[in-house]
Every structure is written in C-alpha cells, then in structure tokens.
Amino acid sequence: MPQEPTGLVAGMERHQVAIYLGAMAAGTLFGWAAPAAGPGLEHAINPVLGTLLFVTFLQVPAADLVRSLRSGRFLAAALVVNFVVVPLVVAAMFTFLPADQAVRLGVLLVLLCPCVDYVIVFSGLAGGSSRRLLAATPLLLLAQMLLLPAFLFLFMGSDLGDVVDAGPFLEAFLLLIVIPLALAWLTQAWAARTAAGQHVSDGAGTMMVPLMAATLIAVVASQIPKLSDNLADVARVVPCYVIFLAVMAFAGLAVARLFRLDVPASRAIVFTGATRNSLVVLPLALALPDALAIAAVIVVTQTLIEVIGMVIYVRIVPRLLPTH
Structure with a gap:
C-alpha cells in the first residue's frame, strides 16, 4: 500500500493552493526579469505536464480507474456540462468579446476544452470525487479533440475552423494521456510485485505539488513577456473569464441535480464544468501562425484568472453542495 505523506510532503499538500499562487507569482517575476528565457520554457511545458499527469494517474489503482468508467450517470453529466452547457454559455458571451479574431480564437480554444489536470486536485480539495474525474480524463480529452474543430x-x-487540425490534439492525447497512463499502470504493476517498485511509486507520489508548481512557472514565465504588447486586449477578456466562472458554478450544480448524483460526484461535475484545459491547449495556441500569436497570451490569462477562481471554488462549492 502507498505510504501516507509525512513531513515536507504533507506540508506541501496542505498548502498546495498557496504554493500554486506563489508559483504563478514567481513565473510572472521571472518572465519579466528574463524574457529571453521564454522560448526555452515553452519547450519545457509538455515534458513537465506529461510527468505531472503520470504522477496524477499513479495515485489511482488501475482497477479503480476501470471500475469508475462504469459510472454512466457521472460520465454522461460530465459530457453534458462540458459539451452542451459550456458551448451555450460561451455562445451567450461571444458577441461581447473583442472583434479581433485572434483574441476570439484564444478564448474559444481555452473555454471550449475541459481541464484534464489540476481540476482533479482542486475538486479533491473541495471534497469532490477525484477518482471519477480521473477516470473521465481520457474521454474528456478525446471528446474535445473531436469536437473542437x-x-x-x-x-x-x-x-x-480548420486552423486547429487533429494532429496537435492527437499528439497531446498520446504524450499527455496515453503514455503517462500506460507508464502509471506499469509502475503500479511493478510496485505490487517488488519493494523497489513500491519505493519508486511512493517517491513519484511525493512529486505532485512540485510538478504542478513547475508547470505553472513554465507556462506563466514563458508567456508574460508577450503580455505587455497586448495588455489592452487581455484586459478586455478578463471580465469574460470571471463571468464564465460565476455562471458555471450554478450551471454545474444544475447538471449534477439533473443527473441525481451524490455529493462528491456533484462537486466534481461543478469543477469539471468550470475548469478549462489551458495547460494542454497552450501548445496548440503556440503553434498558430504569427498573425494569431496573441491567442497564446489569451489562453495563459485564463489560467491566471482560473487558479484564483479555484481558490474561491474550494470554499464555496462545499457550501453550495453540503454533505447533509
């Protein structure tokens, strides 16, 4: 059995939200102080994010993951909130976005794609069913890959409509979901048979918070130097992201009640409807033509707003969905 976290690791887990906020602040400062490091940090995003997702998948035994996939109502609710409700909310806000096509594309890229990484962390902090969310991760990424175009x-x-082709999403699905998931299952099998495997598994499990912090630092620091040239356009989309978070808290609650889910599953549905796939779609935005380069900055701006929003969600979602 995996060991319970102690000492420094337990302290990091208790204070992980503060660590993530600190990581974003550090990324901001580093990005402004050393803008030349931006391109190198962009190349670091996918390896760090893939490692983070490996550690995330490692936390749930393969048998539990397969069993969770049989939760039909939860999966249906997750698909409805992300691919029916969210597009309707985005459509209602679309005409209020800046007319610049690159800005609109950035907003669409990030808001139409559900999160597959730190949503699991924040949902767990609020008492949501992280395991069911984790089981839904491959399905959510595959669905957004098919539906985004x-x-x-x-x-x-x-x-x-054809600027984003299937290639980058297929690559993301392979590098960020298939390979980390396969490696996690292999590591679990090794840990079940040998003490050395268990030691490696336990050691990897202690890296969740540092890897999430490293991912945020790389993302923010690589994009902050681009912010100064686009500050006015970025400022105009901030209210859109704030309104989205506010609306989706209640929209997710309505979907959870529609599907008659229990409290942990309902909290998870609220989180999956509100959190977006900014870290995974950022490589897609970075691959766009130069004329659309601002889209990547628009995506990262959503990350900054959302992590702050998640701090609030962790406090208010248990009040919206109490256990009694």
Missing part, C-alpha cells in the same frame, strides 16, 4: 467552425466560420 466543429465548435470553431460554428463560432468563427470556415476561415478559422
């Missing part, structure tokens, strides 16, 4: 076509027409 169609959504872009509906919102922006054929000119930009």
